[in-house]
Amino acid sequence: MVVADDFFLSGLNKPGNTSNAVGSWVTPVNVNQLAGLNTLGISAVRIDYAPYGLNPPHTHPRATEILVVLEGTLYVGFVTSNPANPAMKNKLFTKYLNPGDVFVFPEGLIHFQFNVGKTNAVAFAGLSSQNPGVITIANAVFGSDPPINPAVLTKAFQVEKNVIDYLQAQFWTNIG
Known part of the structure; x- marks a missing residue:
């Protein structure tokens, strides 16, 4: 039997522990944490960054990601790979994002986020799969x-x- 708690998760207001080698922490909300996402084709993450923290180059094999910055300044980007147009081969797309800015990482492409500031940064992202997967390169x-x-x-x-x-x-x- 399905109940309301299958569609509820609390805690995304709590920062993740960024005292690790890369200075970031990803808190996922996918079908593994929230059963109600099953078959719905969406998920989310909270990403916390220490000063100069990095969410290292990675890919989501089953999802496009849309990132929204809440606090701090992030340098973000993705790299194309083996496109039909040779002029776009391994092309890097980057931007500096501030609070309220949004950036999209296309499905399957290697991407990253780097906190360029001296203060903590926080971002939330939506992903187009209930189980986007992650491969940290x-x-x-x-x-x-x-x-x-x-x-x-x-x-x-x-x-x-x-x-x-x-x-x-x-x-x-x-x-x-």
């Missing part, structure tokens, strides 16, 4: 378990093995 590539063979990564990134060894030795963790 550095975590997936350098923090996989078991690790990706360094020979693959040295060739892919065109760097020496010691760089790959260093990156794979870092403490990779999901934020939020």
Whole structure:
């Protein structure tokens, strides 16, 4: 039986803990936290940023994201990848956002947000899926378990093995 609580969640007024390696925290509201979102095609997140905090480059394989800044100033952007038009290949789109500003990250594209200010920042985002997924690029590539063979990564990134060894030795963790 469905009840009102299946469609209710409190707590997005509480800041997330940004005392981590990247200085941000994502509080999700998707079908895993709120059963009532099942089949509705929407979800949301609250993102808290410490001064100079980063929501690292990541992608949502199943959703477009619309971000609204409530506090602070964010430098945001996304990168196109393998489009039909070669002139748009790996094109970076960026903006500086202030409170009340909105920016859209198209589905599946790598994107990021960086707090450029000396104070905390807060943003909310809506996503076009009840289960948008998230792939944090550095975590997936350098923090996989078991690790990706360094020979693959040295060739892919065109760097020496010691760089790959260093990156794979870092403490990779999901934020939020």
